[in-house]
Amino acid sequence: MTLTQQSLPNHAPARAIRYRTTGSGHGAIVRLMSPSDLGHQIKPFVFLDRFEGESSFIHGMPMHPHSGIATVTLITEGNLRFEDADSGTGMIDYGGVEWMRAGSGVWHGKEMSVGTSSRIQGFQLWVALPPELENASVDSQYLESGAMPEVGPARVILGTYQGVASPVRAPAGMNYLLVTLRAGESWRYVPPPGHESLWLSVSRGALTAPGLINAGEMAVFEPGDGAVTLEATGRDTVFVLGSAAPHPYELALGNYSVHTNPQALQAGEANIARIGARLREYLRTPGASASGPIPVFK
Numbered sequence: 585m586t587l588t589q590q591s592l593p594n595h596a597p598a599r600a601i602r603y604r605t606t607g608s609g610h611g612a613i614v615r616l617m618s619p620s621d622l623g624h625q626i627k628p629f630v631f632l633d634r635f636e637g638e639s640s641f642i643h644g645m646p647m648h649p650h651s652g653i654a655t656v657t658l659i660t661e662g663n664l665r666f667e668d669a670d671s672g673t674g675m676i677d678y679g680g681v682e683w684m685r686a687g688s689g690v691w692h693g694k695e696m697s698v699g700t701s702s703r704i705q706g707f708q709l710w711v712a713l714p715p716e717l718e719n720a721s722v723d724s725q726y727l728e729s730g731a732m733p734e735v736g737p738a739r740v741i742l743g744t745y746q747g748v749a750s751p752v753r754a755p756a757g758m759n760y761l762l763v764t765l766r767a768g769e770s771w772r773y774v775p776p777p778g779h780e781s782l783w784l785s786v787s788r789g790a791l792t793a794p795g796l797i798n799a800g801e802m803a804v805f806e807p808g809d810g811a812v813t814l815e816a817t818g819r820d821t822v823f824v825l826g827s828a829a830p831h832p833y834e835l836a837l838g839n840y841s842v843h844t845n846p847q848a849l850q851a852g853e854a855n856i857a858r859i860g861a862r863l864r865e866y867l868r869t870p871g872a873s874a875s876g877p878i879p880v881f882k
Contacts, residue, residue: 599782599805599806599808599810599811599812600805600806601793601795601797601803601804601805601806602625602804602805602806602807603622603625603803603804604801604803604804605622605801605802606800606801607800611637611641612636612637612641613633613634613635614633614634614636614800615632615633616633616634617630617632617802618630618631619631619712619835619842620837623710623842624835625781625804626781626783626804626826626828627712627781627830627831627835628711628713628755628757628758628828628831629709629711629712629758629781629783629826629828630653630710630711630712630835630842631653631708631710631842632707632708632709632710632785632802633707634705634706634785634787634800635704635705635706635707635708636661636703636705637704638702639664639699639701639702639704640698642664642696642697642698642704645693645694645696647691647692647693647694647863647878647881648691648693648840649689649690649691649840649841649856649860650684650686650689650690650692650840650841650856651687651688651690651718651840651841651849651852651853651855651856652686652687652713652718652719652836652838652841652842652843652848652849652852653686653711653712653713653718653841654684654685654686654710654711654754655682655683655686655709655710655711656683656708656709656710656711656741656742656752656754656760657682657696657706657708658679658680658681658707658741658762658824659676659677659678659679659681659704659705659729660678660706660762660787660788660822660824661678661701661703661704661787661788661822662677662699662701662702662703662704662705663675663676663677663678663680663700663701664676664696664697664698664699664704665696665697665698665699666695666696666726667695667697667877668724668726668879668880669880670880671724671725671726672726674728675700675728676696676699676726676727676729677699677701677728677729679729679732679739679741679762680726680727680728680729680732681725681726681727681732681741681752682695682696682724682726683723683724683725683726683727683752683754684722684724684725684880685713685717685722685723686722687713687717687718687719687721687722687723688719688720688721688722688851688855689722689852689856689858689859689882690722690859690880690881690882691856691859691860691863691880691881691882692880692881694877694878695877695879697877705787705788706787707785707824709760709824709826710842711742711755711758712831712833712835712842713755714755714831714844715833715845717755718843718848718852719843719848719851721882723753725751725752725753727751731751732750732762733748733749733750734748735748736771737763737764737765737771738761738763738771739761739762739763740759741762741824742754742758742759742760742826743756743757743758743759743760745759745761757778757828757829758779758826758828758829759775759776759779759825759826759827759828760824760825760826761773761824761825761826762822762823762824763814763822763823763824763825764820764821764822765789765791765814765815765816765820765821766816766820767789767816767818767819767820768815768816768817769815769816770813770816771813771814771815772811772812772813772814773811773814773825774811775810775827776827777809778809778829779809779827779828779829780807780808780830781807781827781828781829782804782808782812782826783802783804783805783827784797784802784803784823784824784825784826785801785802785803785823785824786800786821786822786823787799787823787824788819788820788822789817789818789820789821789822789823790816790819791814791815791816791817791821791823792815792817793813793814794813796817833845836848836849837849838852838853840856841856859882863881866878
């Protein structure tokens, strides 16, 4: 990961950019943030991947576990099909969301498949959960784009913005917006009281904030409560923006898990191991692979 800290002059505005990164590439997936680097700076946001490429790359997504976090998969171009025993089937396209609160433990990775588009682009975000939810039951939502409310150029993916609430059942104290600005258009984001963490990542186009942020970059702003004014430069621009009250807990890290303490992590990983044993038993069942998508195991 290429990560640089901004050198701030004495006359810098109250909400200058503190860090910026283009991440590290893994084929169609670029990791912009992980819990071991920027995740410590802007928790509860602890992980961010940007993905872009031929839709078929989704076929290579393996079954994998999580605990202690929620994942938010957001499409910014193209579409994917979802199929889940508890939620039915449908299509997620621009602004559509898969929300999964992993809580006490889940294995997933095959509930999403290629839709009608040849290419897809989007983000996967991990959110650290508070103690009362980090070992709670799994909660999944698949929300097509029409279900996501809009305020001006912003779609409210998580939280509440200007009195408009997202339907996603996320913990309070965080906002996650998908914003589209036309070339030359500006937009001002005023964080809610207490939202000291603020970051954004550009999917397409470029922004001035006031420094230039190009497609593929993630920028983290100085902690505080100041607003930011963003302007699309040269072409229509799509980006995601997150703000939140600080997550007042240390991060206890596993390979696929983030918890608030070692004991909760141990409980989550033990449950993941039990679920994984059931999954392997299921996959050994004759005809399991021919009966349709592998279900989410929880």
